[in-house]
Amino acid sequence: MQAKGSPSKQSSGRTFTESARRAQIVQAAIEVIAEVGYAKTSFVKIAERAGLSSTGMISYHFKGKADLVQEVINEVMRLSAEYMVPRIEAAEDYRGKLRAYIESNIALLEIYPEHLQAVTEVLTNLKGDDPQRIGFAEATRSVMETHEQHMREAQAAGEFREFDAHVMVMAIRGAIDSLVVRAATHPGLDIAACGRELADIFDLATRKTPS
Amino acid sequence: MQAKGSPSKQSSGRTFTESARRAQIVQAAIEVIAEVGYAKTSFVKIAERAGLSSTGMISYHFKGKADLVQEVINEVMRLSAEYMVPRIEAAEDYRGKLRAYIESNIALLEIYPEHLQAVTEVLTNLKGDDPQRIGFAEATRSVMETHEQHMREAQAAGEFREFDAHVMVMAIRGAIDSLVVRAATHPGLDIAACGRELADIFDLATRKTPS
Amino acid sequence: MQAKGSPSKQSSGRTFTESARRAQIVQAAIEVIAEVGYAKTSFVKIAERAGLSSTGMISYHFKGKADLVQEVINEVMRLSAEYMVPRIEAAEDYRGKLRAYIESNIALLEIYPEHLQAVTEVLTNLKGDDPQRIGFAEATRSVMETHEQHMREAQAAGEFREFDAHVMVMAIRGAIDSLVVRAATHPGLDIAACGRELADIFDLATRKTPS
Amino acid sequence: MQAKGSPSKQSSGRTFTESARRAQIVQAAIEVIAEVGYAKTSFVKIAERAGLSSTGMISYHFKGKADLVQEVINEVMRLSAEYMVPRIEAAEDYRGKLRAYIESNIALLEIYPEHLQAVTEVLTNLKGDDPQRIGFAEATRSVMETHEQHMREAQAAGEFREFDAHVMVMAIRGAIDSLVVRAATHPGLDIAACGRELADIFDLATRKTPS
DNA sequence: GATGAATGAGTTTTCATTCAT
DNA sequence: GATGAATGAAAACTCATTCAT
Numbered sequence: 001m002q003a004k005g006s007p008s009k010q011s012s013g014r015t016f017t018e019s020a021r022r023a024q025i026v027q028a029a030i031e032v033i034a035e036v037g038y039a040k041t042s043f044v045k046i047a048e049r050a051g052l053s054s055t056g057m058i059s060y061h062f063k064g065k066a067d068l069v070q071e072v073i074n075e076v077m078r079l080s081a082e083y084m085v086p087r088i089e090a091a092e093d094y095r096g097k098l099r100a101y102i103e104s105n106i107a108l109l110e111i112y113p114e115h116l117q118a119v120t121e122v123l124t125n126l127k128g129d130d131p132q133r134i135g136f137a138e139a140t141r142s143v144m145e146t147h148e149q150h151m152r153e154a155q156a157a158g159e160f161r162e163f164d165a166h167v168m169v170m171a172i173r174g175a176i177d178s179l180v181v182r183a184a185t186h187p188g189l190d191i192a193a194c195g196r197e198l199a200d201i202f203d204l205a206t207r208k209t210p211s
Numbered sequence: 212m213q214a215k216g217s218p219s220k221q222s223s224g225r226t227f228t229e230s231a232r233r234a235q236i237v238q239a240a241i242e243v244i245a246e247v248g249y250a251k252t253s254f255v256k257i258a259e260r261a262g263l264s265s266t267g268m269i270s271y272h273f274k275g276k277a278d279l280v281q282e283v284i285n286e287v288m289r290l291s292a293e294y295m296v297p298r299i300e301a302a303e304d305y306r307g308k309l310r311a312y313i314e315s316n317i318a319l320l321e322i323y324p325e326h327l328q329a330v331t332e333v334l335t336n337l338k339g340d341d342p343q344r345i346g347f348a349e350a351t352r353s354v355m356e357t358h359e360q361h362m363r364e365a366q367a368a369g370e371f372r373e374f375d376a377h378v379m380v381m382a383i384r385g386a387i388d389s390l391v392v393r394a395a396t397h398p399g400l401d402i403a404a405c406g407r408e409l410a411d412i413f414d415l416a417t418r419k420t421p422s
Numbered sequence: 423m424q425a426k427g428s429p430s431k432q433s434s435g436r437t438f439t440e441s442a443r444r445a446q447i448v449q450a451a452i453e454v455i456a457e458v459g460y461a462k463t464s465f466v467k468i469a470e471r472a473g474l475s476s477t478g479m480i481s482y483h484f485k486g487k488a489d490l491v492q493e494v495i496n497e498v499m500r501l502s503a504e505y506m507v508p509r510i511e512a513a514e515d516y517r518g519k520l521r522a523y524i525e526s527n528i529a530l531l532e533i534y535p536e537h538l539q540a541v542t543e544v545l546t547n548l549k550g551d552d553p554q555r556i557g558f559a560e561a562t563r564s565v566m567e568t569h570e571q572h573m574r575e576a577q578a579a580g581e582f583r584e585f586d587a588h589v590m591v592m593a594i595r596g597a598i599d600s601l602v603v604r605a606a607t608h609p610g611l612d613i614a615a616c617g618r619e620l621a622d623i624f625d626l627a628t629r630k631t632p633s
Numbered sequence: 634m635q636a637k638g639s640p641s642k643q644s645s646g647r648t649f650t651e652s653a654r655r656a657q658i659v660q661a662a663i664e665v666i667a668e669v670g671y672a673k674t675s676f677v678k679i680a681e682r683a684g685l686s687s688t689g690m691i692s693y694h695f696k697g698k699a700d701l702v703q704e705v706i707n708e709v710m711r712l713s714a715e716y717m718v719p720r721i722e723a724a725e726d727y728r729g730k731l732r733a734y735i736e737s738n739i740a741l742l743e744i745y746p747e748h749l750q751a752v753t754e755v756l757t758n759l760k761g762d763d764p765q766r767i768g769f770a771e772a773t774r775s776v777m778e779t780h781e782q783h784m785r786e787a788q789a790a791g792e793f794r795e796f797d798a799h800v801m802v803m804a805i806r807g808a809i810d811s812l813v814v815r816a817a818t819h820p821g822l823d824i825a826a827c828g829r830e831l832a833d834i835f836d837l838a839t840r841k842t843p844s
Numbered sequence: 845g846a847t848g849a850a851t852g853a854g855t856t857t858t859c860a861t862t863c864a865t
Numbered sequence: 866g867a868t869g870a871a872t873g874a875a876a877a878c879t880c881a882t883t884c885a886t
Contacts, residue, residue: 021866037338039250043860054869059861061866124335124392125250167390167408174389175382181335182381197378201416209415232849254877265852270878272849443845459760461672465881476848481882483845546757546814547672589812589830596811597804603757604803619800626842627834654870676856687873692857694870 022061025050026071033072034114034184038121069122076119080108081143088147094154098206099199101147105176106195109183120180144169151206160206172202233272236261237282244283245325245395249332280333284351287326291319292354305365309417310410312358316387317406320394331391355380362417371417383413444483447472448493455494456536456606460543491544498541502530503565510569516576520628521621523569527598528617531605542602566591573628582628594624655694658683659704666705667747667817671754702755706773709748713741714776727787731839732832734780738809739828742816753813777802784839793839805835 028050033041043055043065052058062068087104091097109116148169154160175198183189239261244252254266254276263269273279298315302308320327334351359380365371386409394400450472455463465477465487474480484490509526513519531538570591576582597620605611661683666674676688676698685691695701720737724730742749756773781802787793808831816822 037336039336040338042858044858053867055860056862056869057867065860125248163411164405164408167405168412170389170393171382171386171409171412174385174387176385177389178381178385179378194375194378197375198382200374201379201382201413204420205412205415230849253875255875264850266877267852267879268850271851276877459758461758462760464879466879474846476846477881478848478883479846482847487881547670585833586827586830589827590834592811592815593804593808593831593834596807596809598807599811600803600807601800616797616800619797620804622796623801623804623838624834627837631837652870675854677854686871688856689858689873690871693872698856 019061021057022071025052025058025061025068026075029068029072030076030114030118033118033121038125073119073122076112076115077143079112079115080105083108083111084143088150094150094157094159095203095207097150098154098202102172102176102199102202103195106179106191106198109180109191113183116180117184120177124177144173147172154206159208161208163206168202168206171205172198175201230272232268233282236263236269236272236279237286240279240283241287241325241329244329244332249329249336284330284333287323287330288351288354290323290326291316294319294322295354305361305368305370306414306418308361309365310414313383313387313410313413314403314406317390317402317409320391320402320406324394327391328395331388335388355384358383365417370419372419374417379413379417382416383409386412441483443479444493447474447480447483447490448497451490451494452497452536452540455540455543460540460547495541495544498534498537499565501534501537502527505530505533506565510572516572516579516581517625517629519572520576521625524594524598524621524624525617528601528613528620531602531613531617535605538602539606542599546599566595569594576628581630583630585628590624590628593627594620597623652694654690655704658685658691658694658701659708662701662705663709663747663751666751666754671751671758706752706755709745709752710773710776712745712748713738716741716744717776727783727790727792728836728840730783731787731835735805735809735832735835736825736828739812739824739831742813742824742828746816749813750817753810757810777806780805787839791841794841796839801835801839804838805831808834 025046029041029046032045032049036045043058046068047053047055047058058068062071084101084104088097088100091100148165151160151165151168155162155165179191179194179198182194183191236257240252240257243256243260247256254269257279258264258266258269269279273282295312295315299308299311302311359376362371362376362379366373366376390402390405390409393405394402447468451463451468454467454471458467465480468490469475469477469480480490484493506523506526510519510522513522570587573582573587573590577584577587601613601616601620604616605613658679662674662679665678665682669678676691679701680686680688680691683691691701695704717734717737721730721733724733781798784793784798784801788795788798812824812827812831815827816824
């Protein structure tokens with residue numbers, strides 16, 4: 001068994017979970033999903049975008065649509081964590097961490113606009129009982145639960161007021177997703193400003209009410 | 212009562228005397244969308260649910276999938292407004308109106324669980340460039356813009372702090388949608404409690420910061 | 423048994439083969455066929471054109487699509503004969519009769535443009551083995567065979583050269599149909615001039631070659 | 634022989650190396666159209682005739698019904714030109730060319746009976762405003778306009794009498810089409826004899842009238 | 845006579861997936 | 866690894882016809 005994130009090399013010289021082709025297909029999938037939406041995304045369109053001559057290649061590299069989509073989510077989660085985690089950790093107090101979470105998440109919208117849209121597309125279009133959702137849940141939870149944990153710690157430390165951490169995280173998540181969708185349809189939107197507004201909102205919503 | 216013989220079909224596909232079948236099909240569509248998700252909703256499933264022997268019947272009553280979906284949204288918007296508007300108007304100040312908006316919206320989740328899920332399913336699965344989205348936008352805006360307008364008035368009246376009303380509405384909308392999705396997958400959730408938590412969050416986020 | 427063209431009155435006061443509704447539907451069918459083509463003609467479109475609220479009415483008045491189409495042909499044939507026969511008979515010699523046939527046929531294109539188009543649409547879109555074709559054949563033959571008979575008489579009288587009368591009639595028919603189709607797509611066409619050209623062509627093709 | 638690996642699909646759906654399947658489907662389409670008529674031709678019937686297990690295969694090879702039909706026309710036009718052009722060019726004078734045009738065209742009826750029927754079926758069942766008609770028009774015009782041009786040259790050379798070349802071509806086309814339809818329904822017809830009769834007719838109709 | 849609802853077979857097209865080469 | 870052909874199910878939609886009222 002091997003540690004997550006450190007795929008072992010195989011005899012072929014390729015890694016287990018990755019190959020140039022796989023990465024190329026995942027990238028193409030992200031672009032297509034972001035552009036036409038999850039519902040209208042098909043292997044044919046992804047193959048075209050990737051410069052592949054047939055969809056057979058996709059089926060060869062991925063066990064199925066679910067597998068490919070999972071990889072899309074994994075990739076975006078990986079990039080997101082890479083960007084967000086150090087920024088969150090750099091913050092000194094929990095209030096700062098919350099702001100860092102929201103603002104760095106929104107910042108990703110400008111850095112990887114397609115990636116975030118793609119993931120939002122996928123996640124909102126998946127029903128709860130979908131077997132994929134389980135797979136996604138694990139991937140998304142790493143960041144989300146850390147965040148929720150931070151909140152509880154902040155409450156314990158007396159830095160945040162008492163509230164249902166889970167609902168709060170849900171609200172933050174929803175608000176951000178709302179902005180992602182909005183950004184997709186309104187190109188001129190000042191995303192950073194919106195990010196600051198959102199951070200303000202949840203800063204006020206979490207901090208200890210002055211007596 | 213209207214003039215006899217004149218409930219002729221209009222371009223929208225709606226008759227004045229909204230036939231029983233149409234209503235039945237819309238209801239079936241809501242149930243199916245809520246159950247299997249918009250992506251997997253098909254005329255066949257709706258016809259089965261409605262006890263119809265063929266999909267042809269649906270095409271007979273609705274000009275197309277877009278027409279049916281529009282009707283679904285109209286129906287839910289109608290029910291939502293019916294429930295929410297009086298509750299919002301009953302509130303005396305803007306702070307109360309905001310809480311009434313959020314809590315009555317969440318309350319709908321318990322009264323019409325399928326309806327709200329269905330609409331969320333439809334709206335999240337529509338891309339911005341989709342021609343349908345335009346139709347929906349008009350329907351949804353009635354409630355949304357009223358709400359946004361209230362916010363600005365509250366700011367002008369000095370009851371709310373200064374913030375970007377549009378981002379705030381977006382955040383509230385997103386947070387509620389998040390809860391709708393959550394409720395669908397977690398049947399045991401204490402929805403009313405979540406509603407109160409959400410109301411608390413946005414109450415704190417909007418009110419004038421004590422000096 | 424009764425003579426063709428003299429439908430007996432029934433107790434209802436309506437004629438056997440005709441009623442105001444039937445005539446109205448036939449007229450609507452002609453217009454629709456001429457406008458959208460036989461292939462795209464449907465009961466729904468005909469009902470709309472006729473101001474009927476459902477296609478059921480058409481099925482009530484006509485035994486089926488075949489029956490309606492047959493009636494369309496009958497109606498046009500009746501009008502055609504009414505216009506052409508006296509003009510053909512007025513001509514003194516066979517050469518004149520031929521010219522009268524062609525030119526009066528073409529003239530119909532200007533008098534009843536939709537009618538002729540409709541019939542051409544129907545006849546060209548019917549396969550030979552189609553049961554309808556038999557019905558049509560009888561209707562169309564009245565004019566056609568008279569014409570062919572005239573040719574043989576003209577040959578016997580030494581007025582026309584020797585040729586295969588059947589092929590000649592076929593050629594004339596085809597040439598006229600060609601013009602009907604052309605007229606439908608080229609509104610500016612000088613139809614009468616084309617008719618005279620066609621008449622010239624077949625005048626030269628039939629007359630005794632000068633030694 | 635072309636560069637290996639480069640017979641990529643083009644927008645027209647044609648590959649350089651016109652795959653065997655494509656040709657097979659086109660052939661099946663021709664047979665079906667000739668047998669049951671264009672109106673009753675469906676992908677299902679073509680697939681059955683071609684020994685394909687599903688209609689999906691046809692959609693895989695052709696962008697749509699229009700694409701397949703276009704290919705049918707192209708194929709027949711190609712075969713027609715292949716047969717007719719050398720025969721027309723072999724004739725020494727314009728009178729001979731006209732006869733060669735008509736007779737070689739009719740001869741095709743015996744060589745490729747289904748092909749000509751199929752094309753006639755398609756062309757007569759297309760309305761003038763149909764987008765396909767444009768595509769066909771270009772294909773058919775190559776032969777037609779050459780023919781019309783010949784006529785004008787013959788008139789200029791004093792070999793043909795003065796007439797409207799366009800009407801003449803239309804008449805010839807119509808007469809031939811008439812014969813094609815006739816041949817389909819009357820298997821015993823002496824086609825070659827009819828062809829000679831037609832050629833006689835238009836020979837007389839075009840030649841300089843003796844003073 | 846007339847209506848509108850209902851039916852079921854039919855249409856083309858798209859999809860994810862499999863397979864031989 | 867890579868290709869392109871093949872598959873079969875599913876999609877939305879249309880049609881002529883029937884039937885109760």
